[in-house]
Amino acid sequence: MKRDFISVLDLDGELEDVIDFAIAMKARQKRGKCPEYLRGKFLGMIFEKPSLRTRVSFEIGMRQLGGTALYLSPSEIQVGRRESVHDVAKVMSRFVDGIMYRAFDCKVMRELARHAEVPVINGLDNLEHPCQILADLQTVKEHKGKLKGLKLAWIGDGNNVCNSLLLGTALAGMDMSVATPEGYGPNPGIVKEARKVAKNKGALITLTNDVREAAKGADVLATDTWVSMGDEAEKAKREAAFKGFQINARVLSWADRKAIVLHCLPAHRGQEITSQVMDGPHSVVFDEAENRLHAQKAIMARLMKG
Numbered sequence: 333m334k335r336d337f338i339s340v341l342d343l344d345g346e347l348e349d350v351i352d353f354a355i356a357m358k359a360r361q362k363r364g365k366c367p368e369y370l371r372g373k374f375l376g377m378i379f380e381k382p383s384l385r386t387r388v389s390f391e392i393g394m395r396q397l398g399g400t401a402l403y404l405s406p407s408e409i410q411v412g413r414r415e416s417v418h419d420v421a422k423v424m425s426r427f428v429d430g431i432m433y434r435a436f437d438c439k440v441m442r443e444l445a446r447h448a449e450v451p452v453i454n455g456l457d458n459l460e461h462p463c464q465i466l467a468d469l470q471t472v473k474e475h476k477g478k479l480k481g482l483k484l485a486w487i488g489d490g491n492n493v494c495n496s497l498l499l500g501t502a503l504a505g506m507d508m509s510v511a512t513p514e515g516y517g518p519n520p521g522i523v524k525e526a527r528k529v530a531k532n533k534g535a536l537i538t539l540t541n542d543v544r545e546a547a548k549g550a551d552v553l554a555t556d557t558w559v560s561m562g563d564e565a566e567k568a569k570r571e572a573a574f575k576g577f578q579i580n581a582r583v584l585s586w587a588d589r590k591a592i593v594l595h596c597l598p599a600h601r602g603q604e605i606t607s608q609v610m611d612g613p614h615s616v617v618f619d620e621a622e623n624r625l626h627a628q629k630a631i632m633a634r635l636m637k638g
């Protein structure tokens with residue numbers, strides 16, 4: 333049976349195995365070459381939104397695994413508009429061995445996965461960004477040597493990246509506190525799921541509007557843009573609402589003195605994060621960006637090897 337990676341929860345029970353596999357493949361790649369687990373295979377990449385990291389890391393990752401990736405831009409397939417989601421899934425499944433999909437609507441993501449006969453990997457939708465979280469947790473593990481028992485503080489918008497981090501940290505047994513302005517908290521359904529998982533692992537999830545409370549003693553600080561792709565119409569309103577929800581030197585001083593700082597990028601320097609922090613000694617944002625490559629190679633090898 334084919335397996336998809338739509339939500340971080342799809343890796344329940346194997347999240348750390350995949351992260352360890354990514355760390356091992358990264359080391360082999362740096363020494364020379366990683367095994368060509370996907371020799372002769374094809375990945376179709378459907379993008380409804382722009383991308384730097386996701387596009388480049390999947391394409392290079394496929395190449396390093398011995399396969400080929402095909403980039404389909406937002407103007408090409410037009411899933412559900414030029415033809416039905418069902419028909420796109422069936423036709424793509426006749427051509428490629430896996431589909432990476434960056435979508436506006438998580439319901440269309442699920443529908444495509446339901447009809448596709450090959451694995452579908454979520455390259456971001458409005459609800460989750462699971463590949464990002466694999467890379468984030470890989471980065472935390474590389475810098476901290478472990479995941480379980482650490483505290484991650486999210487400062488800013490309760491968006492797709494925050495949702496996936498809630499699930500990922502819960503699966504890893506990490507505490508997570510989320511500080512957002514009123515009305516911008518994470519998805520309530522995801523919070524409920526994450527709390528269920530966290531409870532089993534003895535981990536704690538806290539939602540607050542108080543940045544200091546969230547950041548206090550954190551081992552990891554994380555943030556993302558205040559205006560996600562698709563939210564552009566609310567730009568002015570959001571920029572006003574999020575003032576004060578910034579990772580800066582003051583917020584960093586409330587965290588653990590060895591805290592690391594994550595940002596999935598692209599960053600808006602001076603808004604959700606200052607340049608001082610982003611370019612400072614606590615920041616690991618470019619390791620995090622690089623790890624998209626290694627984490628996605630691990631997930632592709634796992635789902636597409638056959």
Ligand code: CP
Nearest residue numbers: 383384385386596597
């Ligand atoms: N972090 C991330 O997904 O970046 P891109 O939008 O550039 O792919």
Ligand code: NVA
Nearest residue numbers: 491556560561597598
């Ligand atoms: N939350 C952002 C992440 C970009 C990688 C967005 O959805 O636009």
